[in-house]
Each structure stands twice: as C-alpha cells, then as structure tokens.
Amino acid sequence: MNALFAWGFVAALAALPLVFPDPYLLAVLTSAGIFIIGAISLNLLLGYTGQLSLGHVAFFGLGAYASALATLGFDIGIGFGWRVVLAPQPVWLGFLAAIVVAGGFGWLLGRLAFRVRGAYFVIITICFAQVLRMVALNWVELTQGPMALISIPPFSLWWPGQGVVPLYRKDQNYWLVLAVAVLAFLLVRQVVRSRIGRALVALRANEPLARSVGIRVTHYLVIAAVLSAGIAGAAGSLFAHYVRIVDPDVFLFIYTVTMVIMVVTGGKGTLWGPVVGGLVFGLMPDLLRGTAPPEAQWIIYGAAMILFVMFLPRGIVPALARRLP
Template identity: 60%
Template sequence: MTRHLPALALLAALAALPFALGHDPYLLNALITTGIVTIAAMSLNLLLGFTGQLSLGHIAFFGIGAYVSALTSLGFDVELLWGLRIVHEPWPPVVGFGLAVLATAGCGYLVGRLSFRVRGAYFVIVTISFAEVVRLVALNWVELTQGPLALTGIPPFSLGLPGLGSVTLRTKMQNYYLVLVVGTLCYALISLLVRSRFGRAMRGLKENESLALSVGINATRTLTLAAVISAAMAGAAGSLYAHYLRIIDPDVFLFSTTVTMVIMVVGGGKGTLLGPVVGGLIFGLLPVALRPVMVPEAQWMVFGLVLIVIQFVMPRGIVPGLARLATRRRASEPARVPVEVRP
C-alpha cells in the first residue's frame, strides 16, 4: 500500500484542483487538454519506457482515435471503388469511444507485426512513415474527413446514470473529471501490466534482449502486444480530444505533438508509472505560464532548456531523481538508538 501513496496523493490533489482554482474556465481548459495529452504520453511510455522502443509516429494512433470516434458519432456517406457506397447513421459518442479503442488497437497490431521484425532506427522510421501516411489520408480524403475544412459539430459525450437518466458532458468541469477517470483507469491498467509476467518480459527485452530470448520470451509477440495496448490508450485519448473540442482537422497529426509526448516521458522519467504524469503536468502547463510573455517559437526554446536542466540535474527524469534524493536522505539520517533509563 505504501508504494501507491504518491499516486493516491496526486490523484486526490488533481480531484480537488478545480475547486482550488475557483472553476476558472481558462485554467480548466488547459488542465483538460494537458490531461488528454498526458494519457497519450502514458501510452507512449509503455513502449518507450518499458520496452525501450521509440515510436515517433505515436500521434497517428491519437489522430485515428479522434477521427474514428468523431465519424462514428457524426455519421458519413462515402463512395468507394466500383460504385460501392457506405452510409453510416450517427451512433452515440460512447460507441465511438469503444470503436476508437478497437480501431487503434488493430492498427497497433498491424504496425507491431510489420515493424518489430526490424527495431532500433528502422522501427522509428516505420512509425514516422505510418503517421505521415495517415495524415495524408485525413488531408486528402475530403469526402470522408472534410480534409482541411475539418469535421465540425462533433457531439459531446453522454453518459447514462442509474436513476438520473442520460447526462451530457457539456461543461469543462464535467469533461475534466471524465479525463481524470479515464487517465486513472489507464494508469491502473499500466500498473497491473508492468507488475505482471508480461511486464517482466517487457523489461527483460529492454535490459538484455539476448538473455530474454534465451529463456523463452517471444520478442515479437511481447512487443506487438505492448504496441496494441499502447495504441488503444492513445486512441482513447484521441476520442476524448475530439468530443471535448468538438472539431478536428488533419493538424491533429502534427509531429510536434509526438515530440511533446516524448518530452513528457523523458522529462518525467521513462520506465516509471508516475513519470509521464508528472512530466505531462509540467510540460503541459508550462505553455500556459509562458503564453502571456513569449511567442510559440520562444516557448519551444524554453521547453528545450527546461528539459536540458532536468536531464543535467536528474539524468533519469524527475520521478527517479526525487526517489533517489529521498533514499539518500533516509540513508543519511542517524539511526535512533533507544536510551535505557534506569531508576
């Protein structure tokens, strides 16, 4: 139970944060978007932190989740080859969320099966190429995605509550707690995975792949499953993004978002559970503090400087660095020897 105390304390603080901010809509919007990107960073950490595989095309799963969920809830009418026409009537956004998770999980499986035969720099190139192909499809398939004109009027989530009927999540406060709940579930799932036999197999492949293979770990199957779960979580984040903003365009596939995810993971501490969360909060809210005083280009410079300072002071990231400092402090404290008092 003690090892979960930092996570529980952070969860309690995040649950109470909107009340401390006085329900400020600007800050709530920043927290919601930061939370959504943090969920995507957590999914990236499952690959980068626990298997050592760097995906620079992770934004593709995020964008696919956004478009699948949006199109499911909006409906579409498209003509394919040989006069085949597909007409889809709008479904509830919750169904779109589920389909976004399934669709991105399937994409993660395909990318994993194809690319985990070649790892290292080759895997990075494959993931970047996949993201660019998906972006071009979203940009040019105007009949389905509206291309640069964007999909608009995406409905917000509606949740059926026993005894209360259906509740439509329109306010920022409602969306904030929806993102917090989804993020908590993703964190719990990752925590269970990394402490399971599957998690030990992932870490084994990261630390010493030859040794892991010698004891019977199937590298391709393990890494592909990690890619499937990681992609599904990124798709869930994309679905939240689409139904919160209620408008998406091909800019959702911007490479800079993937870079932001990597910064969150590395700065917070890759291979740790809380690392992407802490890094996500810092690097997600940093632009909010910098926006009034500098242009976006200068913000990226500050991003780089902050990351360099963190890596210089805490080479493994913020969370491992703080854990090491706490361990050293406990070790340096003198042991308390009980004093025997005699009458």
Template identity: 85%
Template sequence: MSAVPGWCFVAAMAALPLVLPDLYLLSVLTSAGIFIIGAISLNLLLGYTGQLSLGHAAFFGLGAYASALASLGFDIGIGFGLRLTLPPQPVWIGFLAAIAVAGGFGWLLGRLAFRVRGAYFVIITICFAQVLRMVALNWVELTQGPMALIGLSPFSLWLPGQGVVELYAKNQTYWLVLGVAVLCFLVVRQIVHSRVGRALVALRENETLARSVGIRVTHYLVIATVVSAGIAGAAGSLFAHNVRIVDPDVFLFIYTVTMVIMVITGGKGTLWGPVVGGLIFGLLPDLLRGAAPPEAQWIAYGVAMILLVMFLPRGIVPAIAALMPARRPGRGATASPVSQEAP
C-alpha cells in the same frame, strides 16, 4: 509512489475544480491531461520495451477520426457501386471505436515493424503517421480533408434522476479526462506488474538473453503496441470531442514530440514519469504566457527542458526516488526490477 500517496494525489486533482475559479486554467489542465494519457501510452513502448516510436501521433489521430466519424456517421462509396453507411452513433460508441481502430492498427504495425530494430523501426513509425495524415488530407469524401470534421458532440453520462447529461461544462470535461487517465494508468500498472511486464523489461534490458530463455519477443512487443495504441486512441477521442473539430493536423509530428518530452523528462520506464512530466510541460507554456513575451516563453521552455535532461538524465521521478530512503522488502519477500518502477 505507493498506493496511498497516489490516491491522495488523484483526490486532490479531483477536488481542484471545486476550489479553482479560473476556467481557462481548468481548460489547460484538461488539455494537459489528454496528452498525459498519450504519454502514458507511449511510455509502455519507450519506457518498458525500449522501442522509440516517433509516429505515436498516428494512433492519437486514428482515435480522433474514428470517434468523430462514428459519432457523426458517414456514407461513402467503396467501389463496384457499393456504399458503406454508418448512421450517427452515441459518443461513447465512438470512444470504444477509437480504442478498437487504434488498437487494430497497432497490431498491424507491430506485426510488420518489429521485424526490424533501431533506426529502421523509428523510420517506419514516422512514415506510418505521415501516410495516415495524407490519407486524412486527401480522402475528402470520408474525412472532409482540410475542411475538417466539425460539429462534434461532447461526451454524455447518464445520471440518476437527470437522465443523459451532456458534459459541456469545463469542470465536467476535466473530471471525465481525469477518470480516463486514472483508468489508463491502472491498466498500464497492471500490465507492468504482470508476467507480460516482466517479459517486456527483460526484452528492454537484453533481448538476446530474453530470446535464449524462451521469451517470444514479437508476441510481447505486439501486446505492448496494441495496448499502447488503444490508450493513445482513447486520448485522441477525448481530444476530438473536447475541441469539437478534427482535421489532418491531428497527425502532426509535434504531438509525438510533446508526448516524448513528457516521458523523457518525467522518467521513462516509471509509472509516474509521464504524469509528472506531463503536468510540468503541459502547464509551463501557459504559466509563462502572462509573465514573458512569446519569444521568451519558448526560450524558457527549451532551457528548462535542456537543464532537466542535463542534470536529471534519468528523469524527475527516478531522481526523487533516489533521494528517498530505500524500502526494505518484508521477510521472505524479494524485490523485482519491475516493482521498483524505475529501471
């Protein structure tokens, strides 16, 4: 999708709260937008490096807890009679802490896990998420365990003439999530269209050949993991301050599955795939809620996903791109596999 239709789509989404009186649907769109950000982060790994991470909810949960703990503050013992204390911080400091903490753990996981490939890498990522869930469940002094961290403040912005305004309203939260989603999309787009992106695609297509021409495999994979984890941490922070509560269930496997579904059905390895897949499978359950009983809703959800995978195995966005007339590169220009967005 070119820049003009893309910005038109963003403008249409930004204008939606002005013409949509249904606050519930706006809340659903906000939740879908948070998971679209998570799917965008996962697509950088799954789509552009070919590495399937089934523990991506770990970074999502780390972002949620880091942001919540920074905004609430904490006072815990760290042994030898010492205590670690952090007074409550502004929510935006918590948001930055979420990105930093998730990105730091992404660097650590990348340095360790990318020594293996295939099923071994998948197992490591799953175990990583489960270990973090058990830590959150049992480190009661810090995380409150199953009692959860509650009373989180919403995000706030400084507005001219109004000072600091807390974003309580549904439309304000929606615009915040949309703005973060656009920023994350542009960050991933910049990476994909850079030398780093070309290296990642080369690793995905033929790692042995990439090594033979001097591409540092682990170096570029770690870069992708750190950026992916940081964006997932940002999504986790938005999630925490949107629902105003964080418990160990934020590490559940279902959140990773949701992101994987969005990426695969939309089109992995394309910039717009997670957005399209996220909108469809983020809104479908709620659109079916008033039209069918609960059992039929999940059956329809599963059937829709199976049909998409069967008839559009590369995803919705590549299928649409295949129907459009091919654009010829300008005189003297050469088309690169990265710039085409679909592998």
C-alpha cells in the same frame, strides 16, 4: 504509503474544480491530461520495451477520427457502385471504436515494424504517421480533408439531479479526462507488474538473452503495441469530443514530440514519469504565457527541457525517488 499518497493526489486533482473553478485553468489542465494519457501509452513502448516510436501520434489521430466519424456517421463510395453507410452512433460507442481501430492498427504496425530495430523502426513509425496524415488530408469524402470534421458531439454522462447530460462544461470534461487517465494508469500498472511486463523489461535489458530463455520477442512487443495504441486512441477520442473539431493537423509530428518530452523528462520506464513530466511540460507553456513575452516563451521552454535532461538524465521521478526516504 505510496498507494495512500497516490490516491490522495488523485483526490486532490478531483477536488481542484471545486476549489479553483476558473474555466481557463480547467481547460489547460484538461488539455494537459489528454496528452498525459497519450504519454502513458507511449511509455509502455518507450519506457518498458525500449522501442522509440516517433509516429505515436498516428494512433492518437486514428482514435480522434474513428470516434468523430462513428458519432457523426458517414456515407462513402468504395467502388463498383457500392457504398458504406454508417448512421450516427452514441458517443460512447465512438469511444470504443477509437480504442478498437487504434489497437487494430497497433497490431498491424507491430507485426510489420517489430521485425526491425533501431533507426529502421523509428523511420517506419514516422512514415506511418505521415501516410495517415496524407490520407486524412486527401480522402475528402470521408474526412472532409482540410475543411475538418466539425460539430462533433460532446460526451454524455449521467449527472446527479440532471439525468443524462452532454458534457459542455469545463469541470465536467476535466473530471472525465481525469477518470480515463486514472484507468489508463491502473491498466499500465497492472500490465507492467504482470508476466507481460516482466517479459518487456527483459527484452529492453537484453533481447538476445531474453530470446535464449524462451521469451517470444515479437509476441510480447505486439501486445505492448496494441495496448499502447488502444490507450492513445482513447486519448484521441477525448480530444475530438472535447475540442469538437478534427482536422489532419491532429497527426502533426509536434504532438509525438510533446509525448516523448513528457515521458523522457518525467522518467521513462516508471509509472509516474509520464504523469509528472506531463504536468510540468504540459502546463509550462500556459504558465509562461502571462509571465514572458511571446518570443521568449519557447526559448525558456527549450532551455528548461535541456536543463532537465542534463541534470536529471534519468528523469524527475527517479531523481526524486533517490532523494526521498
């Protein structure tokens, strides 16, 4: 029954552009969907390992820049008269590059940061994201700095009756983001139900006990970091090719905060938590835009978040699960 409901929910979302083809609604849902993918990736760390990363936007931004640079191409000097030149590549290769680059940095950060815990880990992740933002801001030859990378090509897909076409339309991008979100959800579900997921939950519950029974703590945490970073990189790639411009603000702290809100209010450590929390808090700012004055919108948003945390401390999904038969 749960699987039937889940696939029915996905089918309803897929049919939404056919029923409500409003471009603004589809744009809002597409943007929310991209950050839901980011929240799904963060939930693998925060929800299943208990490690709070406040620099998760670093992988999102890395994915955006890697995908954009791969598809635009670049020519940079690296010293001693040497230059690195990359011709523009197909967009889907840029998407794969985003996953690989973000996953590689996830491995590197995991190997270094998971030697510490608690506040020290949080500080390392914040600093990591800020360092990348400064690199993007100052490495003008590669990233164009504050002038941003522009004219990023959109994704291209085979479309019935049209062949391979660039995805300029809102409904096309909506379906693409929905497909990637479903794949990310299924991947995380497979991981958390596997031996890796059981090890991660054991580490979250009692790390010394898990270590005493032979679970390799750093090994499994690094696996979670790589998978989480790779999915976040995929979300960053979707963002870059959807808005078609990337600047250093893609590393802003507010994006991490948005993902954390989605995970915590939806229910961390649950598969559906980031999805439900993402739909609620991803759509709320736009829903308030037409019903409340500008100065009151963020007050209502903050008050709603506080109320959710106060009355549903474990999140929306666990609360619904207790009340539903």
